[in-house]
Amino acid sequence: MKKSQGNRTELLQGTLDMLILRVLAETPLHGYAIGKRLGEVSAGRLEIPQGSLYPALHRIEQRALVDATWTTIRGREAKVYAINAKGRRKLKDEISGWEELASTVSLVLNNA
């Protein structure tokens, strides 16, 4: 039945791609597994809807930040994503961008 529990833009724009690249930096995964992995490493705080996840994957694939290959896993077709060199550079950039933003925001929050 899938109740909609009023999730009003849970995540901030642009953050998702960075988080996906981050988990892919550890090991290649397919989309569904990425979603579960994000749940794990966030201590259950992140539950990415498929309607956010898959478009994000297509985005980063089109930007050539990952290489995708169709594989058969336990009888099911799965599209496995692996981060590439360009993706790793982009990830670095996005992390430093995030950190700068976070520090700027807390500057404003604490600094009147």
Add this chain to the structure above:
Amino acid sequence: MKKSQGNRTELLQGTLDMLILRVLAETPLHGYAIGKRLGEVSAGRLEIPQGSLYPALHRIEQRALVDATWTTIRGREAKVYAINAKGRRKLKDEISGWEELASTVSLVLNNA
């Protein structure tokens, strides 16, 4: 002349309203002054374009988080915004939401 230096969504979605409410929590200000104040308290790291600032102000005004009054300052008309009780509650919520998000993101970034 106002060159566009390739600012690709400098700020994250939803953050701006929080930051505006934050500076208004100190003292009422008009729009233009809010922009300058955000520049100051962020050590120059934030330069909010007017095309972001004014829509944001109209948003939070429509959500009744601030009270606005037209005043004459140095011969010019200025719309002064003051945060109200509802706005202060909302600010609190948004700050805790932000902090949770920030901690979740760093959890993922550090936690593989």
Add this chain to the structure above:
DNA sequence: CTTCATGCCTAGACACTCTACCTATCAATA
């Protein structure tokens, strides 16, 4: 008299997330 800082504003493009839906396979359960 022209430029700069101040002060307000909008339209339209663009980007990203969300809800809500679709398909399909495999395992377990009723």
Add this chain to the structure above:
DNA sequence: TATTGATAGGTAGAGTGTCTAGGCATGAAG
């Protein structure tokens, strides 16, 4: 056997928010 839940992929459309790029007007300074 039928059906549900987990796994695995996907799209369409709405909603939201930021940005670019313009507009208008006043007061002070050159």
